[in-house]
Amino acid sequence: MTPVIFDLDGTLIDSAPDIHATANAVLAQEGLAPLTLTQIRSFIGNGVVVLMQKVMAAQGLPAEGAQYERMLAEFVERYEAAVNLTTLYPNVAESLAALRAEGRAIGLCTNKPVAPTRSVLAHFGLLDSFAAIVGGDSLPQRKPDPAPLRHVLAALGGGPAVYVGDSEVDAATAQAAALPFALFTEGYRKTPVDDLPHNESFDDFAALPGIVARLS
Structure with missing residues (x-):
């Protein structure tokens, strides 16, 4: 067959609601403004690295350097348990x-x-x-x-x-x-x-x- x-x-x-909540938790930890579900949904499809690059761009921040690496690592750590939404x-x-x-x-x-x-x-x-x-x-x-x-x-x-x-x-x-x-x-x-x-x-x-x- x-x-x-x-x-x-x-x-x-x-999974967009969970990805949205995870991204916003990372942003909040950095003292940054939340993004909308519509924004996050539009970032999905090319993997976590690209998603976080788009999150940074939406905040007017560079997708490189210490802050980006810290936020990417935090997102990945939170992401594994993000299933409830x-x-x-x-x-x-x-x-x-x-x-x-x-x-x-x-x-x-x-x-x-x-x-x-x-x-x-x-x-x-x-x-x-x-x-x-x-x-x-x-x-x-x-x-x-x-x-x-x-x-x-x-x-x-x-x-x-x-x-x-x-x-x-x-x-x-x-x-x-x-x-x-x-x-x-x-x-x-x-x-x-x-x-x-x-x-x-x-x-x-x-x-x-x-x-x-x-x-x-």
Whole structure:
């Protein structure tokens, strides 16, 4: 059976509230003004380093030097336990269970660091659903470089696969890896659906098993 590989933030989970709260806690510790949820949501997708660079830019501060390094380290330390404001998108657990029941191997390819990735999956009882997990700090490369996605695919046994994500980064990664892409439209993308390369799109995970069957 064709494996399925997922992005995480904005695809399986809405983690923006936790990322927002974590970033603002770090800012408060530095005596800096909080940012809005909308701002933080727009920073998600390229990993923690880029997110914190954008946080610094929003404050008019340089993304280098002692303050940046201190804030980045503080964010990373807090991030692993930041799960209580995160929610699963509707029908995610049911869809994953249905795909596994079909005999499909399930993998995860995210720019989120691997420790908070495993933490949030365990929080929702989903850690054992994934036969292979690559985070943003697992390899030297991060998405949209295709290396992480190819690494997950190899761990799942290789061959064709379907990639599921929500963003411009995910669309570019799927293209670079030459894999069919199913676009979840309720995540963190900024680009109109029609302007993102994808094979199929969906707004409810109940539809995903059928999409995977077609793309397989």
